[in-house]
Structure formats: structure tokens, C-alpha cells
Amino acid sequence: MIILDIAFYTLIVVVLIQVFFFLYVFGKFAFHNSKQVNTNPKTPVSVIICAKNEAENLKTFLPTVVQQDYENFEIVLINDGSNDETLEVMERFSLANQNIKIVNVEPVETFWGNKKYPLTLGIKAAKHNILLFTDADCKPVSKYWIKEMVSNFNSKTSIVLGYGGYSKIKNSILNKLIRFETLHTAISYLSFAKMGMPYMGVGRNLAYTKTQFFKVNGFMKHMRVRSGDDDLFINQAATNANTRICISKKSFTTSTPKTSFKTWFRQKRRHVSTATYYKLNHKIILALFYTSSLMFWCLSILFLVFWHFPIFGVALICIRCIALFFIYGLSAKKLNEKDLIFLLPVLEIFLIISQLAIFISNIISKPNHWK
The missing domain is CATH 3.90.550.10 (Spore Coat Polysaccharide Biosynthesis Protein SpsA; Chain A)
Structure with missing residues (x-):
């Protein structure tokens, strides 16, 4: 199918973007002394x-x-x-x-x-x-x-x-x-600071x-x-x-x-709302990483449901996952969060869904003040 072919080539681009972020950007912190x-x-x-x-x-x-x-x-x-x-x-x-x-x-x-x-x-x-x-x-x-x-x-x-x-x-x-979520945010802002x-x-x-x-x-x-x-x-x-x-x-x-999830969600709505006021280049780069992460999981699930992967496709997903575990593993060790690595794919998917829900909620209504 043409749609699946397009989706497969999109996956290639998405994986390349993700691996670049993991190894080059987040690697700045993971390998930092x-x-x-x-x-x-x-x-x-x-x-x-x-x-x-x-x-x-x-x-x-x-x-x-x-x-x-x-x-x-x-x-x-x-x-x-x-x-x-x-x-x-x-x-x-x-x-x-x-x-x-x-x-x-x-x-x-x-x-x-x-x-x-x-x-x-x-x-x-x-x-x-x-x-x-x-x-x-x-x-x-x-x-x-x-x-x-x-x-x-x-x-x-x-x-x-x-x-x-x-x-x-x-x-x-x-x-x-x-x-x-705290670990991911820290890896991001500490890596960009090092960069x-x-x-x-x-x-x-x-x-x-x-x-x-x-x-x-x-x-x-x-x-x-x-x-x-x-x-x-x-x-x-x-x-x-x-x-x-x-x-x-x-x-x-x-x-x-x-x-409770409700109080955490309300707190994160308030925190995320400030990203709108970041410098334009920061917003573009952060949006690129989040969008590519969302697309990676959506496309991977799509192929698992509707299509048998060629070996190259399986290799792409494995490369992305290895890069994820490697960089987040090193970073989690530095920040005393090693126990999170074993649940990494589940936590990442949960976080992506939560962030999407927070983004939509903030469009619908503005979050409250700090207390």
C-alpha cells in the first residue's frame, strides 16, 4: 500500500531525528564530567x-x-x-x-x-x-x-x-x-545548556x-x-x-x-503553559523532539498492527531503542534515577500521551496561579 510505504519512509526520517537528539544533543549531558x-x-x-x-x-x-x-x-x-x-x-x-x-x-x-x-x-x-x-x-x-x-x-x-x-x-x-518526566526534563535542559x-x-x-x-x-x-x-x-x-x-x-x-494524577496534571499544566513564551528557536527544537517521539510510537504501532516489518524496519526501531536506553541509562545514573530505566518504553509512552493531553487542555482553558 502506498500509505504504508509513505509511513515507512517517514519512520526512517523520524528515527534519524530521534537518534540525532539522543546521541548528539542529550549525549552532551550523558557524557559530561x-x-x-x-x-x-x-x-x-x-x-x-x-x-x-x-x-x-x-x-x-x-x-x-x-x-x-x-x-x-x-x-x-x-x-x-x-x-x-x-x-x-x-x-x-x-x-x-x-x-x-x-x-x-x-x-x-x-x-x-x-x-x-x-x-x-x-x-x-x-x-x-x-x-x-x-x-x-x-x-x-x-x-x-x-x-x-x-x-x-x-x-x-x-x-x-x-x-x-x-x-x-x-x-x-x-x-x-x-x-x-522530571528526569526527561532535566536531561533536556542540562543537555541544551551544555550545547x-x-x-x-x-x-x-x-x-x-x-x-x-x-x-x-x-x-x-x-x-x-x-x-x-x-x-x-x-x-x-x-x-x-x-x-x-x-x-x-x-x-x-x-x-x-x-x-494523585489530578493534582500532578494540574501542576504540569501550569508549568507547560510557560513554554509558549520561550524564544522561537527553543520552541522549534523542543517541538521537533516531541513530535518525532510521538510519530515514532504511532508509526511503530501502525506497522505492528497492519504490516510485517522488513528487516531494515526492525533494525531502525532497534537502533532508536538502543540509543534511548543507552543515553537515558547514563543520564539516570548521574541523577540517581536508575530504577526508572527498566520501565522506560512504558513511561515514555505514558509521558507522551500525558503531554498531549496537557497541551490540548491548555488550549481549551488557561491553567491557574501558582497556589
Whole structure:
């Protein structure tokens, strides 16, 4: 059949695109060896945590930040108009730790539901030039988190992209999907940064200088977009010259993952919505990878159902799958996510379907604010 012949030649092109992404683009991270450029533990740092109704998470995770093995750092806690005991919890920690500064932000109608406004106030209040960001529901995996992230700054570097994963929940398929999506996203943005095209970072583990923040007028270019305090800022400010990645296992943070598909889906709708505002070349490249992934599985299933593969067709699919397992295997090992590799094809298909559903949902209606 002519249609199947066209589909087969399309599959050849799709596999070539996929293999290029895996081996050339994602290989930049998979084969990367991390090197520190600054080992001075006395460089002053401001750790910034913005919290809205996070009293319980602060009680649990803030001690892991307070107890960091670093000589000179302050913690800037931003209370974004919480209506629980968040401010009281912050004040108790502040009484016990002299290096904690509290920025209490009252709700402002113009910026309601927009994390960028309180973050801006917190950044202005920070007394040090190097700013290290994480979330209230995150914890560093080691007491050397600050040291490892800061070690990547030098006279040229003003942005450091870190990795923020999610904790494991046994016998949970949803947990594996969430962690795989996080792994895939990290492989993508860390690889592009290594390739000289940084396009995003995650606020769970991200550092940049105060000088860099004000150099690009902070969040002003995308202040009207409620999400994107991390990825849109990096998309705007990061360059090949000023950005480094940090993948030391002591530099990672972990967060508590969602436990229902509905809440995770709603969270990802908000995250994905910011991609619309990325630079055009970033959007084209990311769309090319997603489209080729979707087409690969659709065409492969089509041939399995309607047509017997010639040997060349089987070889193509095997090459693509080998490249996938090889690159993701190396990357997962670097990011402590090795257990996900055994379910890789299932998780990839599930993620592609979820991303398609998120894309369609965002077209139909806009996602909500950050809390």
C-alpha cells in the first residue's frame, strides 16, 4: 500500500531525528564530567525560599537548609500572603537562627497569584550577590548543597542550573511517571545548556547573581505570566557564556511528589503553559523532539498492527531503542534515577500521551496561579 510505504519512509526520517537528539544533543549531558571552578567556601550566599501556605513543609525541610555546612550564608524566607501558620513558623526559625531574614509580603491585587512579585521583594532584600533558590517543600540531599552549587560560579558565570528530583514512593506507577518526566526534563535542559543553548531551569534548585537579575530587569518582561519565575527568567537571561550546570550528587534537592494524577496534571499544566513564551528557536527544537517521539510510537504501532516489518524496519526501531536506553541509562545514573530505566518504553509512552493531553487542555482553558 502506498500509505504504508509513505509511513515507512517517514519512520526512517523520524528515527534519524530521534537518534540525532539522543546521541548528539542529550549525549552532551550523558557524557559530561562535572568540574568545579571555584572552591572558596567563603563566598557569601543568599538562599531564597518563597512560601505560600507551607507551614508544615517548612517545619520538615527548612532544618536541612539551616544545617548546611557553609561558612557564610543567609536564608531569606518570603511569606507570600499565607493564611496558615507559615509566618509564625518562619518567625520561630528566625529566633533560633540569626542568619534568617523574613520578608512578609501582603497580598496585592495587581499581582495576586503571581510568585514573581514576592520573589522580587525577596531578591531586593537579599544582602549577597549570589542567590540560591529552592522551594519550601524541597530538601538538599546533603549538607554540601550550597558549597557544590556555589563552586560553579566564577567571573564569567552568573547562572548555575541544578537538579531537583522527587522522592521515591514504592509500588507507585504515578510516582515513577512523575520522576521520569522530571528526569526527561532535566536531561533536556542540562543537555541544551551544555550545547550552548540554555533555555530553562527549575526553581527547586537554581542559582544566579543579583547583578544578573537586575541586568535583565528581573521578571518585568514576563511579569504578566503568572508562572515561569524560573524557566522564563533563564530563557531570557541565560547564554552560552554565562551559564553552567551542576550535577554533583551532593548538589541535588528532592521534593515531595504529588500523590494523585489530578493534582500532578494540574501542576504540569501550569508549568507547560510557560513554554509558549520561550524564544522561537527553543520552541522549534523542543517541538521537533516531541513530535518525532510521538510519530515514532504511532508509526511503530501502525506497522505492528497492519504490516510485517522488513528487516531494515526492525533494525531502525532497534537502533532508536538502543540509543534511548543507552543515553537515558547514563543520564539516570548521574541523577540517581536508575530504577526508572527498566520501565522506560512504558513511561515514555505514558509521558507522551500525558503531554498531549496537557497541551490540548491548555488550549481549551488557561491553567491557574501558582497556589
